[in-house]
Amino acid sequence: MIGPQELIPIFAIIVLLFGASKLPELARSMGSSVGEFKKAQKESELSLKEFEKSITDPITPKSKVQETAQKLGIDIRGKTDDQLLEEIQKAAEKPKEVSEP
Numbered sequence: 711m712i713g714p715q716e717l718i719p720i721f722a723i724i725v726l727l728f729g730a731s732k733l734p735e736l737a738r739s740m741g742s743s744v745g746e747f748k749k750a751q752k753e754s755e756l757s758l759k760e761f762e763k764s765i766t767d768p769i770t771p772k773s774k775v776q777e778t779a780q781k782l783g784i785d786i787r788g789k790t791d792d793q794l795l796e797e798i799q800k801a802a803e804k805p806k807e808v809s810e811p
Contacts, residue, residue, distance in 0.1 A: 712720075728736055776786045779794040782801050786794060 724736075725733065772780070772786075773791055775791045775794050775798070779786050779789075779798055782798060784794065784797050784801065789797075
């Protein structure tokens with residue numbers, strides 16, 4: 711860690727190099743540069759996480775049969791479209807219970 715004894719000569723050299731009138735402008739530009747760097751770093755971390763997620767959890771598009779079966783409450787995991795169609799037909803053949811008021 712830099713202590714006060716090291717900071718005094720560093721600030722003195724900066725004042726001699728840039729002049730006292732340029733110090734606020736220099737500090738402003740350094741602050742905005744650091745802010746832009748952190749923003750770019752955060753964006754790259756987010757895109758990396760999204761990429762890693764897309765590799766580990768590939769999204770497979772669902773067919774219309776799968777979507778319909780899922781809406782009817784049928785478990786679609788590990789079943790072919792033909793199996794799902796059979797279950798959809800069975801569900802359609804069952805008489806629905808009507809609740810009386």
